[in-house]
Amino acid sequence: MAEKIEKKQSTLSETVSVIVQALILALLIRTLLFQPFSIPSGSMRPTLLEGDYLFVSKFAYGYSHFSLPFSPDIFSGRIWSASPQRGDVAVFKHPVSHVDYIKRVIGLPGDRVQMRNGQLFINDKPVKREYEGQIDNPDVTERFGPVDVYKETLPNGVSYDTLDLSPNSSADNTREFVVPEGHYFMMGDNRDNSNDSRFGVGYVPLENFVGRANIIFFSIAGGASPLEIWRWPSELRLDRFFHSAMK
Template identity: 50%
Template sequence: MSQSTQKAAPKSAAGEAWETIVVVVEALLIAIVLRSFLYQPFSIPTASMQQTLMIGDYFVANKYVWGYGKHSFSLGRYGNFTLLDFELPISGRILGRSPDRGDVAVFRPVPQTVEYIKRVVGMPGDRVQMKQGRLYINDVMVEREKIGTAEDTDSSGDTREVTVYRETFPEGSSHIIQEISDNGPLDNTQEYVVPAGHFFMMGDNRDRSADSRVLSAVGFVPETNLVAKAEARFFSIKDNIPPWQIWQWPANVRWDRMFQSVYQ
């Protein structure tokens, strides 16, 4: 009985190069699909959401839970370079549900061309106001409990002592906020009436946040301008040091902030 063996023909250099290109393109397409439709990473460059999200925190946001709006397919900016900023010609949202009060949202303010991240404070139809540093929703003062004091440093290196509180919304969800004082420029405001189909956003670092209280900069956020719901931190490094500078990690990575929900 004779046996015959079959050997694969050796691949040419051109063939191997082509296979490598195909694999790379497939990986890029999978990454783009995941980033466009499911989850997108973001980083925090400012102090407006401290301590929930610190300068140098990296987090992943869920893009499908609230469905898709006209800014859902922006893939982010890297310095002055925009990877993709495709605006859908729609006025509402496709699929998904509406945010809950207390959710942390990535969104595109109407006057801006970059993403912001704040907490959903006011729902459509709500009346929102700040009086002497206290948040009122529909004439009811939102509960807050003092936890202690801390030092807060903004993106310019300015360090201030802040009072830390646990604030609890009427629905029962709670979160940490910070106040430098109860007499800041945005601690006494007009009453804001949230229009239908819009949300009122505020930063957890109340005296260092330009948010919906500043109508000319952020204002009421249309539901169609929501991009994603922040879910979990996956990396954190001091002073906004670029993550690729691995030699900086031992002294600067905040290991205790990694792989945690933003709602803890």
Template identity: 50%
Template sequence: MASKAKSEGGILETIKTIVYALLIAGVFRTLFFQPFWIPSGSMKDTLLIGDFLFVNKMAYGYSQYSCPFSMCPFTGRLFFSEPERGDVVVFRHPVNGSDFIKRLIGLPGDRIQMKNGVLFLNGEEIAQQPAGVFEEIYEQQGPMGNLPRCENGPVGEGGTCAKSRYTETLPGERSHDVLNIDTNGFGDNTDVFTVPAGHYFFMGDNRDNSQDSRYGQAVGGVGFVPAENLIGRADRIMFSSAGRSMLYFWTWRADRFFKAID
């Protein structure tokens, strides 16, 4: 009998340990950091398909989207801190409920326009300096098997896919690289977007391969993003894999481990 009781007590302690671990993990994920894996090439070359990072959820305070499955029982934001232009932000899509990651370009009241692939902010051209060429192999990338778009296309499988790279400097002297494929797409020449109060304007660094605020929600873009939909700021890449699975260790990108996000 003593042996049976001891066995049952051991099982109970194991269950309690698992429950406590899950509760701690839930609190950690809700209040502090959320894991995020990069599934698409919209933020190249800042973020590559297969980059794995933790999103800092303390950066902008908390909303209902801070909780797993959007279960936080309140609206608006608690302990809100205004994001800064140039931040790389994870947010909840206003319509389809997916988590997106883009760069914050426009704050409330800003006027945004693209002319021939160049960003204009409040009527002023944002400086771009040539920064060489971004090259990658034209092949299926990540678990979704996406093929990259190339400025030098068409490119055969296994060939070198190239895009012009520029360093863009936003007001406040925050710089980041952007990629360009052409200057004639809809996203390269737009009307003026005026960001409403309580909303933000986001763009991908891979400017010709990003469904972002330049595109309305009806055509798959995100439009203006409400402040409530912000989840957190991406600060650092923790791990990166170029393969179809994170288990393919021979495809790991060791040079991107713990890499800061500009």
């Protein structure tokens, strides 16, 4: 009888040990390598849609205390720091609320950024903007009816599509923003429906960057949860699986 109890205790101890090791490994992967994120809003349409689930590379920009779970303020600056590149889609902490945001890196330290009649200017030079046509798909645009799509090409050659929901909106003309040293200017691809550096976000310090968006590994429409498997046949966006999260 005593032998059976000892065997049960040994089995339980081994099980607990395996679970603890698995949790530690998962925490290390999440902290140092890749962290899953879901897209909660439409500010990055048409590049990223609500219901997209993606992996974010935590090592792309090095590590700050924002890289850690719950962001404990145990050190300042970045370790193994690397600079975000123009055109990157990045997750960062809002400079004030510290809520997770995801936007595209548009302005680098020292840049002058401005919107003029719907066209982006960087350092007083217009960013190449080409009319691509229209999208008439509410799942992509969140609007019923056709929406104009423009391709932007940044000075370093990075291209991506942007939505123009409302020509001549308040977002189409801004003051000139001068990006401070150590900060970045972030914008959503859904130009008329994005709270970004033009508005409430402001300039984003390098320390606030969490990681670079890498790849979409799951996507579901209709506000469905991935756990609602009975909705998969009608709501899964299979064409977005393993799709780049950058364009």
